[in-house]
Amino acid sequence: MTSMGENTNSNAERAEELKLLANEAFKANKFSQAIELYSQAIELNDKNAVYWANRAFAHIKREEYGSAVQDATKAIEIDPQYSKGYYRRGAAYLAMGKFKEALKDFQQVKRIRPNDPDATRKLKECEKAVQKIRFEEAIAVHDSERRSVADSIDFHCIEVEPQYAGARIEGETVTLDFVKKMMDDFKNQKHLHKRYAFQIVLQAREMLRAMPTLVDITVPNGHHFTVCGDVHGQYYDLLNIFELNGLPSEENPYLFNGDFVDRGSFSVEVILTLFAFKCMRPTAMYLSRGNHESKSMNKIYGFEGEVKSKLSEIFVELFAEVFCCLPLAHVINEKIFVVHGGLFSVDGVKLSEIRAIDRFCEPPEEGLMCEILWSDPQPQPGRGPSKRGVGLSFGADVTKRFLQENNLELVVRSHEVKDEGYEIEHDGKLITVFSAPNYCDQMGNKGAFIRFTAPELKPDIVSFSAVPHPDVKPMAYASNFLRLFS
Incomplete structure (x- = not known):
């Protein structure tokens, strides 16, 4: 014994x-x-x-x-x-x-x-x-007194030097030829002239500002629609998505579901490319806010430093303003609810309440907007505290009730690294999609995107591996002290 x-x-x-x-x-x-x-x-x-x-x-x-x-x-x-x-x-x-x-x-x-x-x-x-x-x-100036930085910029007055050899926008219209040339320049690590960067960001702001907080998307029968998850400044992997699935167009529309920037060190290239497609064809490119489209995150995780390095200080303010215009949720054909983080700490949240959120602000610490951006699914039923320390975890029963109460069929969300680039949970009622493969150059995960074809809208999930990128490390522009700890 x-x-x-x-x-x-x-x-x-x-x-x-x-x-x-x-x-x-x-x-x-x-x-x-x-x-x-x-x-x-x-x-x-x-x-x-x-x-x-x-x-x-x-x-x-x-x-x-x-x-x-x-x-x-x-x-x-x-x-x-x-x-x-x-x-x-x-x-x-x-x-x-x-x-x-x-x-x-x-x-x-x-x-x-x-x-x-x-x-x-x-x-x-x-x-x-x-x-x-x-x-x-x-x-700090109180929000109610703050003047919009966008209103103080007139890009028409900015001179383009004769020796500038990069992509140019002729007049007011962003064309496919311009976007292709810009993407190619970015691929070769060339910068876009500030004049055109201002033009793209200001035009995107006007478009996003006019959109509702919850956007309804209609996919006609026989047509398809692609949803991508976090890209996190991994520009070369974004180019690979377009290689695999075609460039955004009215026939080939995309929704990028938040977290375009931070961590990866090509965030400026990613955001200007996505915004340029939005300007070129508003119905070819839909964009959702993620928890990283916020000042506090951009300060820590690299976007702010990268913008100062590649563009200028005033762009930091401008991007912060435009991020506050991003819609928070999308519904495809009244069936699929797409949101960056997830669901809510209370039952009974109706789509009409989401439509009514005043989204033009930095994300609050609690409430519906915070939960949309931050929450995660959990395997056990009910609700639990968040692993992240913000938002909450929600179980399959919560997902099922939300879908029933709103007459929906599926939740698609992003926000979490998954080994295969996606994970299907909650009895098939919830899919996580994450589109940054080998996240931060160290996770070894695949990326994925989901294609839905109307009328069935069955999810067709495509996984892909990371492609090589120039030798600039993730978090290269992150705040000093955070690099000390990574």
């Missing part, structure tokens, strides 16, 4: 073995598998702070910052002197844009490890970021 002590010992040994396996999975960028193995180790021995902190790090890699904060907090409770616990929690807070909370955690790291140069450097970066935010808050 084995004693309690021996049992505890063998559990601890087995937990250590699982931790080592988890570490291997982590090194191979198999973060879901790592989380699973760390969880098994924690089940056998939940008093080891290292397991919790390691699992927190794997959650960070999966952008599950809410779960990472919980795990890191647990590590700190077990061992208040364990600096990695504070370090991981600080990194998760940073990724969520919670700079003041992050600052407190890095101050703790520094207190525990006063002579660690790395801790000192990170604390300094964090202090700088918090100071900058406090300064920006102090000088």
